[in-house]
Amino acid sequence: MIKLRGWLLDVYDDEKEGVVLWLAGKDGRRHRFYQAFPATFYVGGPFPRLRELWRYLLSEPIPAVLSRTQRRDLFTGLVDVLAVQAPDPVSQNRLFWTVRGRFPDLDYYNADIPVALRYGAAHGLFPLAHCQVVAAEDGRVQAITPLDSRWDIDPSWPELRLLTIEPDVDPGHAEPTALIVKYEQKEKHIPLVPFRFLVIRLEACLKRYDPDLILTRWGDTWVFPYLLETCQKTGVACFNPNRDQGRQPREQEENSYYTYGQVIYRGRQVRLYGRWHIDERNAVMYGQYGLAGVFEQARVTGLPVQEVARKSPGAGITAMQMQVALREGVLVPYQKQQAESFKSAADLIRADRGGLVYQPLVGLHDNVAEIDFVSMYPSIMVHFNISPETVLSKSALAEPAQADLAPDGNKKIQFVPELGIPVDHSQIGLVPKTLKPLLARRIALKQRLAGLDSRDCRYGALKARSNALKWLLVVCFGYLGYKNARFGRIESHEAVTAYGREALLRAKEAAEDLGFTVLHMYVDGLWVRQEGKKTPADFQPLLQEVTARTGLPIALEGVYRWVAFLPSRLDKQVPVANRYFGYFQDGRLKMRGIEARRHDAPPFVAQTQMDMLKRMSQVPDGQPLAGCLFDLVLLLRRRLAELRAGRITPERLLVTQTLSRSLEAYRVPSPVARAVAQMEAAGKPTMKPGQRVRFLYTREAPGVWAWDLPGKPDPASVDVARYEALLLRAASALTEPLGLDESQLRAWVAGRATQSRFHFAMTGRRPAGAPVPAAWAFAQST
DNA sequence: TCCTCACGGGG
């Protein structure tokens, strides 16, 4: 008999054993356990069909336990279903696919729940849970008990062992010759040839150190495929990076998928058993929150560490909803994989129903407070009980037969502003139930962060965790409106945005009632100003008033010493909602929509714009911002001189764009398309949608030079004039609100004028000690 | 002037 305390590392299914569990024991060792784990799915439909299914299942070789029962469907209430219990998760899955092939017309529930979730929900467990296991000597679990909750803010933690592997060069650009392996303080360069020695040395590292996590660069796309394929081809060695040596790593092919309006490319993947592999170059969200965020998401979502690291937060929030459903005895509908469908015309016409967007007062303003609703959409879902099943259809009320909506029924109805959609408040919906603890946890983490200095060693991990939670919250809103989501319904999505618009309008009224001018509003934030108010404390009464009027928490993002809202470049009379830059009293710069924030801007352009902003932030408080204009002109002259002299390295001139489609699908030879065509012509492997393409602008046809072509570009071929134009355009976005538009800026940068001439031209006065006229100071309104 | 195409949120 074994009795062990430890932390749950991995759970996966096994045909013979049921589920396999790996624990990091308190004894410092890693332990493998297994446990029988029958899995049940449910089938709904007309009785005769269910009877046919019953007969069919009796003839199946997989021994299923069948019963008729009732379960709750989220939308329709109690339904009669056939429960099909398979002896283990692998047979459950196999049985489901066979049955679905033969009976595609029936409704399936709890059929495609990841085994780790199913098991976790059954035992109150989750990845990295602290738990106690009682097992037989052969590892068969007799009892497993959680010792902590996923919601613990400071859970006890195992000492995890981390090993990193990367090739000596980027395999996309050059042929690697060695692997670099690091663990503890050790660093090893292991040559790729002879291959047998490579495998022997790698296996020695894995055996000696026995890592829990292998963190790689290009591990998915190159390192592991190379190792596994070479083993197979040559037969000289056999390499298995799993901790569970009875299994081979699981490989998954590359794919491109469409999400949040853009295409994401994901290279092939290699997953391990008994330990984790994360390729940081291939884990889309990993860069957002790193390991601390991955662990945070694994704990709260219940998805295995390897999965959350690789999947989008959408999978995480779905997992959380599934667990709430499992706990509440609500059926989880099977998710049909539907082919990508285009929006119907009706969908497109229903535009402009999203967040409220206001037109800002164009120009430069001082002492502006930005106040933002805290996690606005999730807060709305919780506060107004928005969930696919609580948001009823309008016709539900119009029909007189709706006895259950009558006052004597137990439904308590509230109506969504603008839309008049009824929302049932008699019980808490699935989505609010899922979100509430998540929201509370994020607030708890943020409070802790607020008390820490950013240099504190705990700051980074807390920030990452808070960020990981934010993504789960954000995505939950998107899923509400996603018609293929298990628990989605477009009306609930619209209800959320309607409440959002309402809250923003109430906030505006509150601000105006308290004497503030509202300069701008954008979805969940307001920019307000009032003469004489500039400290954070000056805005506290407004925050309280807004919360009182909306029921939603709102926080001060900061007070800008100055902020400039930019007009449209195409028409200077037209304000645009999301192009602005500003400097907070606490020293932060914030900018939206300008080159410094755009992924496709060459670093040289973005950096110069950033340097100009930094120069502007050095203007002392109370002095006119335009006083630094000549310094900005000088800075630009220097940068242009460097550019013309060829002293800017080509790397800093690279434009990076995401390929949105395959090359053939381009109807216009845009710069990216030409760069990709160039690479294909040079025999490079075809670029996939979602991959990033880097290129230089060059003078001669085809006008671009794809960076991933072999060889180096000729520095003389760089299209300097084009970069000059890009630079001036970026710079003028900043100087325009100070009174210097693009053509004026161009003239001053091209000339040799000194400060005094510049000053005289701009002000009409001699510079000596002369104060800058009011026209230079802040524009208070349009 | 019209059409096509990339970007945005976060840090």
Added chain:
DNA sequence: GTGTACGTGAGGA
């Protein structure tokens, strides 16, 4: 195992 929609601006024809 992924899922918004829309406006802006640049570049090409």
